[in-house]
Amino acid sequence: MYKDLQEFIDDVGQYDRLKVIEGADWDLELGLITELTLRKPDAPLVIFDRIKGYNAGYRVLSNLVASPRRVAMALGLPREAKGLELVKLLRTRIDRPFKPLPPVKVSTGPVKYHVHTGGDVDLWEFPVPKWHGLDGGRYIGTGDMVIQKDPDTGWVNLGTYRVQALDKNTAALHANPGHHGAEIARKYWERGQSCPVAVVCGQEPLLWTMACSNIQRGVSEYDYAGWLAGEPVEVVKGAAVDLPIPAHAEIVIEGEFISPEVETRVEGPFGEWWGYYGGKASPHPIIRVKAICHQKDPIIVGCPPMLPIDNDLARLIIDGAELWNDLDRHYPGIKGVWLAPEGRGGPMCIVSVQQQFPGHARHVATALASSVALHRWVIVVDDDIDPSNNAEVLWALGTRCEPANSIDIMEGFRTIASNPRVEPEKRSSRNFASSRALVYACKPYSWIKDFPPSVKSGPDALKKTEEKWAKELA
Ligand SMILES: Cc1cc2nc3c(=O)[nH]c(=O)nc-3n(C[C@H](O)[C@H](O)[C@H](O)COP(=O)(O)O)c2cc1C
Ligand SMILES: [Mn+2]
Numbered sequence: 001m002y003k004d005l006q007e008f009i010d011d012v013g014q015y016d017r018l019k020v021i022e023g024a025d026w027d028l029e030l031g032l033i034t035e036l037t038l039r040k041p042d043a044p045l046v047i048f049d050r051i052k053g054y055n056a057g058y059r060v061l062s063n064l065v066a067s068p069r070r071v072a073m074a075l076g077l078p079r080e081a082k083g084l085e086l087v088k089l090l091r092t093r094i095d096r097p098f099k100p101l102p103p104v105k106v107s108t109g110p111v112k113y114h115v116h117t118g119g120d121v122d123l124w125e126f127p128v129p130k131w132h133g134l135d136g137g138r139y140i141g142t143g144d145m146v147i148q149k150d151p152d153t154g155w156v157n158l159g160t161y162r163v164q165a166l167d168k169n170t171a172a173l174h175a176n177p178g179h180h181g182a183e184i185a186r187k188y189w190e191r192g193q194s195c196p197v198a199v200v201c202g203q204e205p206l207l208w209t210m211a212c213s214n215i216q217r218g219v220s221e222y223d224y225a226g227w228l229a230g231e232p233v234e235v236v237k238g239a240a241v242d243l244p245i246p247a248h249a250e251i252v253i254e255g256e257f258i259s260p261e262v263e264t265r266v267e268g269p270f271g272e273w274w275g276y277y278g279g280k281a282s283p284h285p286i287i288r289v290k291a292i293c294h295q296k297d298p299i300i301v302g303c304p305p306m307l308p309i310d311n312d313l314a315r316l317i318i319d320g321a322e323l324w325n326d327l328d329r330h331y332p333g334i335k336g337v338w339l340a341p342e343g344r345g346g347p348m349c350i351v352s353v354q355q356q357f358p359g360h361a362r363h364v365a366t367a368l369a370s371s372v373a374l375h376r377w378v379i380v381v382d383d384d385i386d387p388s389n390n391a392e393v394l395w396a397l398g399t400r401c402e403p404a405n406s407i408d409i410m411e412g413f414r415t416i417a418s419n420p421r422v423e424p425e426k427r428s429s430r431n432f433a434s435s436r437a438l439v440y441a442c443k444p445y446s447w448i449k450d451f452p453p454s455v456k457s458g459p460d461a462l463k464k465t466e467e468k469w470a471k472e473l474a
Pocket of ligand 2: 159217
């Protein structure tokens, strides 16, 4: 695991692509530049410095894990791995009994270089970006981690939930129902208390990736990251709340997350991960900020939703690896699980199966559909198809799927308010349910042996020819 964000940035400068951009405006320009960089494959990591109206050193970073190379570096995988290979490598690494490796407490760390409390707290000290034109304000938390502790069990959860800066010591926090942070906050609120929170706005990428992946309920992302990396995360006690905060975090906002029965403020709208403004501006619970700790030259990590592709690929790799291992415990022949970034990840789940018995494809597809993740499409392909290769998947869809009898549609699954396709009537009655399509883009098992062979030449013939004609083909 990288010691801190700076160590990762240094490595990116050496082994991947890094761009430092000076003089851009926090008001939309950071978002526009980020969007332009994501149009090309292998987008660079971007650091904005000397942001308009702010001192040098107060930086914003985007595209933290937006290239396969940086995903591999962040997760400690071989740097040349790409696509499904990344999922395969990670799944092998986590295919062992989980042994929590809790964080170690240290007395202090670089995060405590500046500690602001009381009247000294000011969220506008930082160049908080307004990312997209229709956003309702400036978001300090997009590539963040919200730390909370379960009041009953002591479970420390880290989740990536967006945070809008509202005034110098007030922020709105948007944690969807079903997410661990919402569950923990509710426990405090039901007791008439507010929920202590610490929002980390800038962290090295491994722990951050755990915060935005579907780590099991009751498991601390700290313990999971430690287990995965083989070394514990170093933490210090917060300045105002009794929560462990990463000793090497860039910026940490600490405070009380207040019950919506006590106070709410309007949050949003925010250009969301689906790629739309699906949710509206609405009353949200707020954080009363008690303290802000930050490094000498602090960096906000921004991860605003972007088109055509998002910049948080690493979480799709870990979610895919977890799904693959889960399926593997129940079914043979699973050759790959891929959450396609172009389809926004979860909603576009592709699984490759070497079919071995009647109903095999349907069992696998229904297992994936019933996952709590938002898999709107589950596409089953055969084992000759790489699910992370869009050309191969489209070929399978175009040629092996007979729509009349290769699609199951199931209704009544969980979705969330930001889903742009929730009908207005359902939205007004807060019926956030959606359907799922299981698409069999694979050869029908009952006549799989009679399915026409493909025109693709065998690997041996291709290799031999490639060697013989190496010069001409170069
Ligand atoms: C960049 C990014 C932003 C996210 N924003 C939110 C958000 O605002 N609210 C939310 O509930 N989930 C959000 N998520 C999804 C959660 O982080 C994710 O589901 C994670 O598993 C939540 O942690 P938990 O399982 O501990 O609740 C976001 C994910 C990413 C990658
Ligand atoms: Mn969690």
